[in-house]
Amino acid sequence: METGNQSSAAAPSGTADGHGQAHDKKSTWKLKVQGETLEYDVPEVRVSDAMTRAGFDPKKAWHIYLIVKDQPKQEVPLDYVVDLRMPGIEKIRLMQRNVDNGDGQQQAQRRQFKVLKADEQFLDGMGLRWEAAVEGEAQWLVIHDYQLPAGYSPQTVQLALNIHKDYPAAQIDMFYFWPHVRLASGREIPSTQVTATVDGHVFQGWSRHRNEASKWDEYSDNIRTHMALVETCLAKELGE
Numbered sequence: 001m002e003t004g005n006q007s008s009a010a011a012p013s014g015t016a017d018g019h020g021q022a023h024d025k026k027s028t029w030k031l032k033v034q035g036e037t038l039e040y041d042v043p044e045v046r047v048s049d050a051m052t053r054a055g056f057d058p059k060k061a062w063h064i065y066l067i068v069k070d071q072p073k074q075e076v077p078l079d080y081v082v083d084l085r086m087p088g089i090e091k092i093r094l095m096q097r098n099v100d101n102g103d104g105q106q107q108a109q110r111r112q113f114k115v116l117k118a119d120e121q122f123l124d125g126m127g128l129r130w131e132a133a134v135e136g137e138a139q140w141l142v143i144h145d146y147q148l149p150a151g152y153s154p155q156t157v158q159l160a161l162n163i164h165k166d167y168p169a170a171q172i173d174m175f176y177f178w179p180h181v182r183l184a185s186g187r188e189i190p191s192t193q194v195t196a197t198v199d200g201h202v203f204q205g206w207s208r209h210r211n212e213a214s215k216w217d218e219y220s221d222n223i224r225t226h227m228a229l230v231e232t233c234l235a236k237e238l239g240e
Helices: 049-052 118-125 223-237
Strands: 008-009 013-018 022-024 029-033 036-040 045-048 062-070 081-083 089-096 129-135 138-147 156-162 173-178 194-198 201-206
Touching: 045 049, 049 081, 049 089, 081 194, 081 201, 118 223, 129 194, 138 194, 156 194, 156 201, 156 223, 173 194
Parallel strands: none
Antiparallel strands: 008 029, 013 022, 029 036, 045 081, 062 089, 129 138, 138 156, 156 173, 173 201, 194 201
């Protein structure tokens, strides 16, 4: 479940009186929460207050993540104060803890190949339900119930990453969604014609590749940094 998108400080605007004197209007700051824009007259917002205004009960068990442009997700507590004056703040994402498969039992998750210890800690720390599955010669990291930003349909998908057997020496490239994703605006998403079959589902491949300025570094890049790339690409298609 995702709450939030672009958070930005609105620059104060001024009006002139009959004597040509400018008077600044009161500054306002906006935080977009699940497609709804909340407006504040102060630049600092407590996470629990934003959740309440957005209609989410902060007393329930949540994983709460602050999303900042070009940075990995940061898990924050309920009493964390978001400073809307800081550049790059995009959204707050919520994920409920302890989600099961409907019969009171959490579904078994496959671990058919090993990921890096740092990757496992990142995925578990994010509260993600993930599997490491082998499909023929390919290794797939499958993330269930991945929440897309407002502006996409459907909102909840499976996200798959093709993990090469030589990873991390070999880079992670592209990413895949099932069901296929579309923009709510109806605009076609370019370079999404590639497909891959995982667990009998035909995933939509997004052909997004690193350039020379951001080429893969086996010593610093991993699943965590590739997930940041996924979110950057999703935001770009929304014009953010």
